[in-house]
Amino acid sequence: MSGHSTYEPKTGFERWLDMRLPIVRFTSDHLMAFPTPKNLNYWWTFGAILAVMLGMQIVTGIVLAMHYVPHVDYAFNSVQRIMRDVNYGWLIRDLHANGASMFFLAVYIHIFRNLYYGSYKAPREVLWILGCVIYLLMMATAFFGYVLPWGQMSFHGAVVITNLIGALPVVGHSITTWLWGGFAVDNPTLNRFFSLHYLLPFMIAGVVGLHIWALHVPGNNNPTGVNVSSPEDTVAFHPYYTVKDGFGISVFLILYAVFVFYMPDALGDAANYVPANPLVTPQHIVPEWYLLPFYAILRAVPNKLMGVILMFGAIATLFVLPWLDTSKVRSMRYRPTARLYYAIFFLTCIVLGFCGAHPPDDAVIPAISGPQLLDANLNSFVWLSRIAALYYFAYFWVITPILGLTETPLPVPASISAPVLSHPASAPTGAVASPEKRG
Amino acid sequence: MADTVVGATPDPHVSGDDPNRRDFIHIATGVAAAGLVGGLAWPFIDQMNPAGDTLALASIEFDLSKVAEGQQVVVKWRGKPLFVRFRTPKEIAEAIKGDHADLRDPATDESRHKPGKAQYLILIGTCTHLGCVPTFGGGEYGGWFCPCHGSVYDTSGRIRKGPAPLNLVVPDYAFLSDTKVKVG
Numbered sequence: 001m002s003g004h005s006t007y008e009p010k011t012g013f014e015r016w017l018d019m020r021l022p023i024v025r026f027t028s029d030h031l032m033a034f035p036t037p038k039n040l041n042y043w044w045t046f047g048a049i050l051a052v053m054l055g056m057q058i059v060t061g062i063v064l065a066m067h068y069v070p071h072v073d074y075a076f077n078s079v080q081r082i083m084r085d086v087n088y089g090w091l092i093r094d095l096h097a098n099g100a101s102m103f104f105l106a107v108y109i110h111i112f113r114n115l116y117y118g119s120y121k122a123p124r125e126v127l128w129i130l131g132c133v134i135y136l137l138m139m140a141t142a143f144f145g146y147v148l149p150w151g152q153m154s155f156h157g158a159v160v161i162t163n164l165i166g167a168l169p170v171v172g173h174s175i176t177t178w179l180w181g182g183f184a185v186d187n188p189t190l191n192r193f194f195s196l197h198y199l200l201p202f203m204i205a206g207v208v209g210l211h212i213w214a215l216h217v218p219g220n221n222n223p224t225g226v227n228v229s230s231p232e233d234t235v236a237f238h239p240y241y242t243v244k245d246g247f248g249i250s251v252f253l254i255l256y257a258v259f260v261f262y263m264p265d266a267l268g269d270a271a272n273y274v275p276a277n278p279l280v281t282p283q284h285i286v287p288e289w290y291l292l293p294f295y296a297i298l299r300a301v302p303n304k305l306m307g308v309i310l311m312f313g314a315i316a317t318l319f320v321l322p323w324l325d326t327s328k329v330r331s332m333r334y335r336p337t338a339r340l341y342y343a344i345f346f347l348t349c350i351v352l353g354f355c356g357a358h359p360p361d362d363a364v365i366p367a368i369s370g371p372q373l374l375d376a377n378l379n380s381f382v383w384l385s386r387i388a389a390l391y392y393f394a395y396f397w398v399i400t401p402i403l404g405l406t407e408t409p410l411p412v413p414a415s416i417s418a419p420v421l422s423h424p425a426s427a428p429t430g431a432v433a434s435p436e437k438r439g
Numbered sequence: 440m441a442d443t444v445v446g447a448t449p450d451p452h453v454s455g456d457d458p459n460r461r462d463f464i465h466i467a468t469g470v471a472a473a474g475l476v477g478g479l480a481w482p483f484i485d486q487m488n489p490a491g492d493t494l495a496l497a498s499i500e501f502d503l504s505k506v507a508e509g510q511q512v513v514v515k516w517r518g519k520p521l522f523v524r525f526r527t528p529k530e531i532a533e534a535i536k537g538d539h540a541d542l543r544d545p546a547t548d549e550s551r552h553k554p555g556k557a558q559y560l561i562l563i564g565t566c567t568h569l570g571c572v573p574t575f576g577g578g579e580y581g582g583w584f585c586p587c588h589g590s591v592y593d594t595s596g597r598i599r600k601g602p603a604p605l606n607l608v609v610p611d612y613a614f615l616s617d618t619k620v621k622v623g
Contacts, residue, residue, distance in 0.1 A: 156571060156587075159565075159569070159570040159571070160569040160570060160571065160587065162570075163568075163569040163570040164569065166570075177488065177489065178484075178487050178488050179487070180489075181487055181488065181489055181490065181493070182489045182493045182517070182518055183489065183493075183497070183517035183518055183519065184517055184518030184519040184565075185518065186493075186518040188489075188490065188493065192487065278515065278518060278519065278520060278572075279513050279515065279520040279564075279572060280572060281571040281572040281585075281586060281587060282586075283586050284586070284587075285571065285587050299588065302602055303602075304568060304569075304602060304603075304604055360588065360589070361589060
């Protein structure tokens with residue numbers, strides 16, 4: 001995919017420039033002529049959607065920073081001023097706040113697509129790890145950003161999350177003081193969070209560059225998971241995928257606009273419209289929806305340190321996934337058993353998010369008083385999140401390694417073109433019976 | 440100048456593992472670079488620690504006569520709430536009774552107030568779990584209850600139930616007079 005360039009300078013100026021800075025050649029090779037599997041479905045448009053969302057967040061964020069005041073006495077009011085007085089401030093702020101949610105929605109779809117089609121497997125491990133790094137940076141950025149409006153949920157969310165680090169033995173306390181720049185979450189904390197919130201998106205953009213670089217070495221995976229074997233298996237990125245991605249982006253932006261214009265506060269928490277008060281904690285602290293599954297894992301464990309370890313472990317697990325998966329078949333299209341466990345895993349993540357949104361001792365099914373099991377009622381969100389967290393880890397550390405060795409996958413097509421050419425009958429015509437030979 | 444040239448008479452100091460002048464320059468440059476990075480790293484890390492003015496504001500004085508019996512006043516100290524509670528005899532009796540209970544973070548009630556001042560309980564009002572502010576009067580031990588994750592403290596501020604690992608912290612404080620304390 002890389003190395004061979006099809007670009008031919010057409011004008012004298014292009015030839016002159018190409019000798020000095022081959023930027024047109026670079027663009028042509030990577031955005032225009034880049035050979036892309038011809039069978040990519042709409043799940044593959046989320047990469048482009050994510051690029052658009054990153055751009056959207058950076059542009060709206062830079063504008064908001066022109067009006068926002070990072071000081072405990074003014075932060076809350078400056079956000080209200082943006083919403084009420086700054087020309088189109090409401091629009092830019094709602095685009096930014098809802099943009100974060102849309103960004104995470106897209107990244108979760110992108111990750112689940114990846115898990116389904118086995119895109120993280122060799123030779124795309126580095127590509128996958130860079131994606132995990134982007135995801136981590138996104139979570140850090142979102143956390144810092146959520147603190148800036150300095151409402152009650154901003155403040156106490158920051159208190160709870162920074163206190164997580166205090167769970168570390170010996171050094172925990174010194175590290176939290178260092179992060180706070182004082183003895184509590186206060187003005188120095190707000191200042192540095194603002195600085196980091198401005199910095200991290202540019203680091204994300206840098207890692208995205210590496211991510212695309214790593215993508216363009218082996219090229220895209222595709223729904224069959226079969227390697228590209230001939231030029232007939234591919235089409236040029238432009239116009240085929242610029243248009244397909246463009247359509248995906250347009251549909252996604254409609255959903256985004258529905259939130260921005262019709263329910264801008266649907267994804268936020270009402271408590272954040274109360275200015276931060278260090279002396280009173282809201283009755284129920286919850287993070288934004290996209291962090292709820294990890295919050296549920298944190299609260300599932302009665303021990304403070306273990307809870308923190310498991311929460312970070314849930315993310316760390318993703319980094320080693322390429323080496324946990326023993327299956328030689330990439331796409332779950334040909335792994336019916338894996339598909340079943342995958343479906344349960346997807347539901348588990350939803351359940352964990354649901355658990356994270358509820359107080360741990362609340363009953364899952366109201367009006368039923370379940371039996372007491374160890375320290376909590378069995379019919380409580382604590383136990384539901386424990387069961388779900390167990391499956392979360394089991395899926396990666398037990399099911400994925402064992403299943404790859406024990407299952408019998410369906411026959412994998414000989415090439416990307418094979419199942420298309422034999423359509424509409426079925427894939428097996430022209431398929432090979434030895435899937436383990438195709439990586 | 441100290442380079443050996445092919446065919447030239449080898450300098451006995453250049454051959455073998457003896458460091459020559461070029462090696463010296465390499466090593467000296469490396470050490471200088473490492474020293475520079477190390478020396479610069481610390482100021483860039485330490486700048487995030489509490490600044491001088493933050494530390495200077497770290498102690499407050501409080502007039503206890505403002506608190507009536509059975510009342511709790513919350514003041515802000517080091518950015519955190521400070522509970523100043525004038526305990527009733529019943530609360531004190533319950534706290535002493537609790538000395539013999541099975542405590543997660545064992546401490547006698549006596550160790551948590553100043554001698555002869557059992558009525559005044561001064562605590563840092565942040566839950567030792569994840570830093571939320573507990574409310575007084577909740578929970579089954581007559582003390583504080585944390586709404587975030589359900590930790591329960593007794594009338595001495597000791598952890599009795601829930602995820603918090605430690606008792607509510609008693610800050611360093613001293614009586615300046617009979618009714619005045621300095622915290623921090």
